[in-house]
Amino acid sequence: MFIIGVLFFVFGLIFGSFLNVCIYRLPRGESIVWPASHCPVCKAEIKPWDNVPVLSFIALCGKCRSCKAKIHRRYPLVEMLTGILFAGLFLKFGLTGEVITFLFLAALLVVITFIDIEYQLILNKITLPGLLLGAILTWQLGSVHLWQIGLGLVIGGGSLVLVALLGKGLFGKESMGMGDVKMAAMIGVFIGAKGVAISLFLGFLIAGIFSFVGMATKKVNRSSYIPFGPFIAGGTLVYIFWGENIITWYLMYAGLK
Ligand SMILES: [Zn+2]
Structure with missing residues (x-):
């Protein structure tokens, strides 16, 4: 139970990283699959080891490796939040069909929330x-x-x-x-x-x-x-x-x- 909970948490962190891409790109009309993640300021591609949820943000002190521009605090926040929600949903509903439905709903709510805060748009x-x-x-x-x-x-x-x-x-x-x-x-x-x-x-x-x-x-x-x-x-x-x-x-x- 505990191990699966941790797995859900880690999966949530990684999924949160993808939700960050959606939050940044969807309102700008950009594709969410292409190109690979890059710094919005200097356009440098973000290397996989600098793209580890939450940990990379801490290791880089919240700054881009190339240009030292500040990384928005929304990034680690969305990752943590998604991790906590995913683990919480598993603890509440277990491995059921219901939990899959709620994981998707939670992910949609996270994306909608952060875009609405920034753009007043749903x-x-x-x-x-x-x-x-x-x-x-x-x-x-x-x-x-x-x-x-x-x-x-x-x-x-x-x-x-x-x-x-x-x-x-x-x-x-x-x-x-x-x-x-x-x-x-x-x-x-x-x-x-x-x-x-x-x-x-x-x-x-x-x-x-x-x-x-x-x-x-x-x-x-x-x-x-x-x-x-x-x-x-x-x-x-x-x-x-x-x-x-x-x-x-x-x-x-x-x-x-
Ligand atoms: Zn940069």
């Missing part, structure tokens, strides 16, 4: 293939009925369309983009209608706490733009790891159990 070329992949995985591995997958899609996308319309009606400004809607639809396909509804609720909750703390410490004001994708991703991960506990706790609290 790309169709991630959410739409993600949606298709989610449908195939849950259908084949989770033996979920197609109508349930469709329902997840509609509930996920639909609730954010409602929120967007409400936000426009109440505050007269765009609170949510179509990218968020497609992201929620994709999550709905992966974890179903109930899952996506609770995940979105948790996402709003986390966003609310974040804005409250941000305003209290004057780091955020009413007009600052806060990308919503990372909060949806956060809510979804909280649901995947602790959703059942939260539901049980809530039912007990509400006196229904």
